[in-house]
Amino acid sequence: xxxxxxxxxxxxxxxxxxxxxxxxxxxxxxxxxxxxxxxxxxxxxxxxxxxxxxxxxxxxxxxxxxxxxxxxxxxxxxxxxxxxxxxxxxxxxxxxxxxxxxxxxxxxxxxxxxxxxxxxxxxxxxxxxxxxxxxxxxxxxxxxxxxxxxxxxxxxxxxxxxxxxxxxxxxxxxxxxxxxxxxxxxxxxxxxxxxxxxxxxxxxxxxxxxxxxxxxxxxxxxxxxxxxxxxxxxxxxxxxxxxxxxxxxxxxxxxxxxxxxxxxxxxxxxxxxxxxxxxxxxxxxxxxxxxxxxxxxxxxxxxxxxxxxxxxxxxxxxxxxxxxxxxxxxxxxxxxxxxxxxxxxxxxxxxxxxxxxxxxxxxxxxxxxxxxxxxxxxxxxxxxxxxxxxxxxxxxxxxxxxxxxxxxxxxxxxxxxxxxxxxxxxxxxxxxxxxxxxxxxxxxxxxxxxxxxxxxxxxxxxxxxxxxxxxxxxxxxxxxxxxxxxxxxxxxxxxxxxxxxxxxxxxxxxxxxxxxxxx
Amino acid sequence: xxxxxxxxxxxxxxxxxxxxxxxxxxxxxxxxxxxxxxxxxxxxxxxxxxxxxxxxxxxxxxxxxxxxxxxxxxxxxxxxxxxxxxxxxxxxxxxxxxxxxxxxxxxxxxxxxxxxxxxxxxxxxxxxxxxxxxxxxxxxxxxxxxxxxxxxxxxxxxxxxxxxxxxxxxxxxxxxxxxxxxxxxxxxxxxxxxxxxxxxxxxxxxxxxxxxxxxxxxxxxxxxxxxxxxxxxxxxxxxxxxxxxxxxxxxxxxxxxxxxxxxxxxxxxxxxxxxxxxxxxxxxxxxxxxxxxxxxxxxxxxxxxxxxxxxxxxxxxxxxxxxxxxxxxxxxxxxxxxxxxxxxxxxxxxxxxxxxxxxxxxxxxxxxxxxxxxxxxxxxxxxxxxxxxxxxxxxxxxxxxxxxxxxxxxxxxxxxxxxxxxxxxxxxxx
Numbered sequence: 001x002x003x004x005x006x007x008x009x010x011x012x013x014x015x016x017x018x019x020x021x022x023x024x025x026x027x028x029x030x031x032x033x034x035x036x037x038x039x040x041x042x043x044x045x046x047x048x049x050x051x052x053x054x055x056x057x058x059x060x061x062x063x064x065x066x067x068x069x070x071x072x073x074x075x076x077x078x079x080x081x082x083x084x085x086x087x088x089x090x091x092x093x094x095x096x097x098x099x100x101x102x103x104x105x106x107x108x109x110x111x112x113x114x115x116x117x118x119x120x121x122x123x124x125x126x127x128x129x130x131x132x133x134x135x136x137x138x139x140x141x142x143x144x145x146x147x148x149x150x151x152x153x154x155x156x157x158x159x160x161x162x163x164x165x166x167x168x169x170x171x172x173x174x175x176x177x178x179x180x181x182x183x184x185x186x187x188x189x190x191x192x193x194x195x196x197x198x199x200x201x202x203x204x205x206x207x208x209x210x211x212x213x214x215x216x217x218x219x220x221x222x223x224x225x226x227x228x229x230x231x232x233x234x235x236x237x238x239x240x241x242x243x244x245x246x247x248x249x250x251x252x253x254x255x256x257x258x259x260x261x262x263x264x265x266x267x268x269x270x271x272x273x274x275x276x277x278x279x280x281x282x283x284x285x286x287x288x289x290x291x292x293x294x295x296x297x298x299x300x301x302x303x304x305x306x307x308x309x310x311x312x313x314x315x316x317x318x319x320x321x322x323x324x325x326x327x328x329x330x331x332x333x334x335x336x337x338x339x340x341x342x343x344x345x346x347x348x349x350x351x352x353x354x355x356x357x358x359x360x361x362x363x364x365x366x367x368x369x370x371x372x373x374x375x376x377x378x379x380x381x382x383x384x385x386x387x388x389x390x391x392x393x394x395x396x397x398x399x400x401x402x403x404x405x406x407x408x409x410x411x412x413x414x415x416x417x418x419x420x421x422x423x424x425x426x427x428x429x430x431x432x433x434x435x436x437x438x439x440x441x442x443x444x445x446x447x448x449x450x451x452x453x454x455x456x457x458x459x460x461x462x463x464x465x466x467x468x469x470x471x472x473x474x475x476x477x478x479x480x481x482x483x484x485x486x487x488x489x490x491x492x493x494x495x496x497x498x499x500x501x502x503x504x505x506x507x508x509x510x511x512x513x514x515x516x517x518x519x
Numbered sequence: 520x521x522x523x524x525x526x527x528x529x530x531x532x533x534x535x536x537x538x539x540x541x542x543x544x545x546x547x548x549x550x551x552x553x554x555x556x557x558x559x560x561x562x563x564x565x566x567x568x569x570x571x572x573x574x575x576x577x578x579x580x581x582x583x584x585x586x587x588x589x590x591x592x593x594x595x596x597x598x599x600x601x602x603x604x605x606x607x608x609x610x611x612x613x614x615x616x617x618x619x620x621x622x623x624x625x626x627x628x629x630x631x632x633x634x635x636x637x638x639x640x641x642x643x644x645x646x647x648x649x650x651x652x653x654x655x656x657x658x659x660x661x662x663x664x665x666x667x668x669x670x671x672x673x674x675x676x677x678x679x680x681x682x683x684x685x686x687x688x689x690x691x692x693x694x695x696x697x698x699x700x701x702x703x704x705x706x707x708x709x710x711x712x713x714x715x716x717x718x719x720x721x722x723x724x725x726x727x728x729x730x731x732x733x734x735x736x737x738x739x740x741x742x743x744x745x746x747x748x749x750x751x752x753x754x755x756x757x758x759x760x761x762x763x764x765x766x767x768x769x770x771x772x773x774x775x776x777x778x779x780x781x782x783x784x785x786x787x788x789x790x791x792x793x794x795x796x797x798x799x800x801x802x803x804x805x806x807x808x809x810x811x812x813x814x815x816x817x818x819x820x821x822x823x824x825x826x827x828x829x830x831x832x833x834x835x836x837x838x839x840x841x842x843x844x845x846x847x848x849x850x851x852x853x854x855x856x857x858x859x860x861x862x863x864x865x866x867x868x869x870x871x872x873x874x875x876x877x878x879x880x881x882x883x884x885x886x887x888x889x890x891x892x893x894x895x896x897x898x899x900x901x902x903x904x905x906x907x908x909x910x911x912x913x914x915x916x917x918x919x920x921x922x923x924x925x926x927x928x929x930x931x932x933x934x935x936x937x938x939x940x941x942x943x944x945x946x947x948x949x
Binding site: 329 | 796797798799801804805808809811812813814815816817818819
């Protein structure tokens with residue numbers, strides 16, 4: 001069968017960077033092609049070229065063996081290429097119908113919108129591809145998984161034949177992700193073709209028909225998901241052998257370091273985001289908080305670290321009340337915080353690496369005498385941490401913003417872990433990082449735990465939580481609905497918990513004991 | 520990893536590095552320096568070229584010459600431009616022939632007179648240095664202090680009051696006291712918008728502009744009422760300050776060169792030291808670049824914002840106080856020639872760095888001082904200089920134009936971020 005899409009020798013240069021180096025890609029009709037690669041490997045650049053956001057410096061694009069030039073997303077849609085973005089392009093206060101018709105509105109009697117016609121078409125599409133949605137629901141009322149379906153319907157409504165999914169599972173629960181995969185399969189069964197961009201190995205093996213691995217802007221190989229295994233793929237992606245399993249020995253937990261009691265946190269709109277939450281974290285123990293993003297984890301962490309005020313409840317650090325203390329006070333009692341958004345909170349991007357490495361300690365000896373900064377000590381500290389934590393930077397004086405994401409995160413990890421701490425609050429410590437950096441950061445966190453530090457780990461990545469944690473608390477709509485022992489819980493159970501399905505039911509259905517249920 | 524790199528480095532490179540004194544870091548620094556100044560430098564060059572075109576295009580002599588013939592016209596255009604710029608240069612930097620001959624004959628008074636244009640440029644630059652530092656410091660703290668003008672007036676009023684009302688003090692006490700009164704007046708005036716921003720979130724740009732209006736009227740009232748000079752019948756002018764409060768001028772009139780210039784340089788050094796060598800400066804800069812990270816690092820943003828505005832106001836107040844104590848010796852309404860507003864542009868031109876501010880202030884001083892002479896010798900209107908300043912600043916503010924003209928590469932994202940935070944300061948940013 002003739003390929004529906006062909007990229008031939010696509011090359012894209014940015015000043016100083018070869019983002020795509022003569023990439024050839026073939027997509028056959030009715031197949032799911034997974035594009036696997038680390039962040040910064042050039043996947044997104046390639047897809048942006050295909051979607052008309054960039055022009056290639058060299059190479060050509062063929063759709064149905066016809067050469068096409070794509071200058072804009074509109075051109076892309078017209079040639080049948082559609083993209084489901086990682087961050088949805090939907091208007092929350094519009095209905096599904098209105099969102100779908102936006103941009104190509106059918107009209108009747110002159111200039112009146114023809115909503116019924118669109119609704120009917122949406123209904124047809126959702127029947128045909130098993131995409132259940134109610135065309136009259138407002139988008140803001142829909143769960144994330146359904147919003148993603150609306151995005152897909154938007155493309156099908158515009159009769160796209162080639163669908164690009166850019167990291168589509170980042171915002172989904174495992175169950176929602178499985179639903180998405182079955183939707184993708186039903187799409188290809190009916191003749192659509194899909195390019196699936198991801199850096200998650202498990203998903204690739206689950207859903208793809210063919211795997212293409214990109215590294216440093218070039219295709220490094222193809223693989224068949226039926227015979228490929230995770231380690232092999234990770235090796236292709238990173239270019240060296242990678243240890244995917246975190247090695248961690250059992251450790252008897254010590255005294256309680258952090259104790260959260262009946263904590264309530266409201267956001268700026270007075271909505272309760274953390275709803276009467278209680279838990280303890282012991283020394284030498286990693287408590288993982290699992291949950292789909294946006295279920296109150298961010299607010300919980302901000303309250304514990306002093307970035308936000310709590311409405312009621314208590315936070316104790318070794319029996320010392322630190323509720324609503326300033327971030328500086330909380331840092332000084334011996335806690336460290338790896339923030340969720342490293343660029344917004346954790347780093348000052350225009351400042352050099354050296355200054356970012358003392359961001360929480362610069363005002364104290366030995367980095368300052370009185371008010372005078374001791375730059376020789378600051379640089380000394382920076383040189384030491386750069387070599388200890390293997391931060392790849394041209395020098396201590398390079399602005400941290402010009403480092404790669406992984407190295408930026410290493411700067412934060414180095415800064416926080418190098419202090420004498422008893423509590424580490426790590427919020428999405430590996431968000432958006434490549435396999436190599438993830439491996440390294442996991443090792444460091446476990447090492448800190450082994451040294452007797454209490455760790456609170458928050459992550460929407462279920463694999464990460466399961467691998468690192470000793471205990472797992474699941475957060476759903478601001479509540480901790482269960483705290484389970486990480487040793488004897490399955491991914492499926494956690495997935496159900498993350499979707500808010502109560503533990504008793506699981507216990508009955510699966511005969512599995514869920515420990516320490518707290519409400 | 521480093522060791523490995525060393526091993527990998529090929530022999531030739533190592534040899535070359537050794538020959539160069541084994542210091543590969545040095546050329547890098549040089550390049551970084553060029554990177555910082557290339558846009559302002561090219562902007563000035565382009566501004567001068569555009570100014571030349573403008574001078575030629577507005578000169579009737581040139582049009583008349585074009586009627587005679589094309590080459591005649593071109594020649595006259597170059598001559599006209601040359602005459603104007605020569606006037607500008609000799610007006611602001613002195614006539615080299617005069618300077619050399621004065622030096623040869625060695626008459627002290629002749630030497631002073633010959634170099635007076637340079638000295639006068641420095642005098643003109645002095646208030647620009649203070650006001651430019653005020654803006655630069657505020658920008659570094661993420662604040663848009665458009666209220667320098669008002670703070671300058673209040674500083675001048677405070678310095679004047681201390682200058683004439685206290686009598687019998689020795690100069691060593693009176694002069695610093697009057698100068699610091701100026702700083703305090705400006706600081707208090709600057710603190711108000713800082714306080715409003717920190718506590719209520721009120722936009723400092725709006726509030727600074729309003730504080731300017733209040734300052735104008737308050738000083739007018741002061742000068743016609745409580746601070747008016749006795750015997751003038753309510754003329755808006757203050758009494759002359761005590762001799763002991765005056766900042767000394769080094770030479771006899773008409774040379775006005777005074778100690779204030781060196782005080783300004785000292786404060787530039789102090790601002791540099793505070794900004795880049797102390798924890799206070801790091802606090803200011805952190806809040807300025809990324810308030811969220813500053814909060815994460817444990818800073819009290821409210822406090823830093825108020826202190827930032829107060830310090831900026833203090834420098835602005837010094838600009839006013841210094842003019843009174845060193846030059847005017849009494850306060851009148853038309854005190855400032857828009858120093859407060861020019862200083863925003865000036866800080867931008869100087870990349871919000873004290874050293875950059877000094878050079879930008881010198882440029883402004885030179886242009887301002889040379890403009891009069893230019894008008895006298897070539898008949899070019901003084902306003903050309905204003906246009907010249909404006910054009911230069913537009914190029915600095917929109918570096919993309921300069922990059923396009925000189926075909927420079929686009930900057931990396933983080934470089935843009937570093938360079939453009941001044942402009943994103945509008946409206947207080949996020």
